[in-house]
Amino acid sequence: MSIRNLLKGGLLAVGMTVAMAGAGQAASASMTLAGNASPPIGHYEFCQANPSECAYAGGDAGPAILTEDRWKEILKINYTVNSTIQPMTDKEIYGVEERWAYPRTVGDCEDFALLKRKMLIDAGLSPSDTLITVVLQPNGEGHAVLTVRTDHGDFILDNMRNKVLLWSDTEYTYLKRQSADDPARWTKLQDGRAVAVGSVK
Numbered sequence: 001m002s003i004r005n006l007l008k009g010g011l012l013a014v015g016m017t018v019a020m021a022g023a024g025q026a027a028s029a030s031m032t033l034a035g036n037a038s039p040p041i042g043h044y045e046f047c048q049a050n051p052s053e054c055a056y057a058g059g060d061a062g063p064a065i066l067t068e069d070r071w072k073e074i075l076k077i078n079y080t081v082n083s084t085i086q087p088m089t090d091k092e093i094y095g096v097e098e099r100w101a102y103p104r105t106v107g108d109c110e111d112f113a114l115l116k117r118k119m120l121i122d123a124g125l126s127p128s129d130t131l132i133t134v135v136l137q138p139n140g141e142g143h144a145v146l147t148v149r150t151d152h153g154d155f156i157l158d159n160m161r162n163k164v165l166l167w168s169d170t171e172y173t174y175l176k177r178q179s180a181d182d183p184a185r186w187t188k189l190q191d192g193r194a195v196a197v198g199s200v201k
Helices: 003-029 041-047 069-083 090-094 109-122 194-198
Strands: 032-037 130-136 142-150 153-158 161-166 172-180 185-190
Touching: 041 109, 069 109, 069 153, 069 161, 109 130, 109 142
Parallel strands: none
Antiparallel strands: 032 185, 130 142, 130 172, 142 153, 153 161, 172 185
């Protein structure tokens, strides 16, 4: 799919999100935080090796204002990284189970997220609005994505799709993400959708 079509589809999605917020559904557009969490070992080791990448950056700047140009930039970066980096496991690349690093030509899911985060920060987004997030896939396997916090909700940049969706529109169960206050710290997530499904039984 071309960048133009991706942008067109993405702008429609933002319009729908704004409409949803107007209908009183804005609460589900942002994730619910549930206290402190331990960082993934891979991120802890990444921060030890790259302290400037995880340095305190002044705290939570508040959700980014989602302008049309900013949305285009988010979609462009997601598409560019997804189409230029070939997915491979850490075992295949480094011979180890877990290693977080900026990818050059190949990378694991968290490497995609790291690169997208760096590119979005370079494009002007606050580090407090670009948060690596750990989720469970429907098959129970762990996965890493990038959450972009905006005034229209929390959007997910995923190496397994070019479409950028609200977190609540994805099929994942959300476990934890980087803290908006400090990129070296992590926060538990309360995935209210899972609770709602469980309460139906």
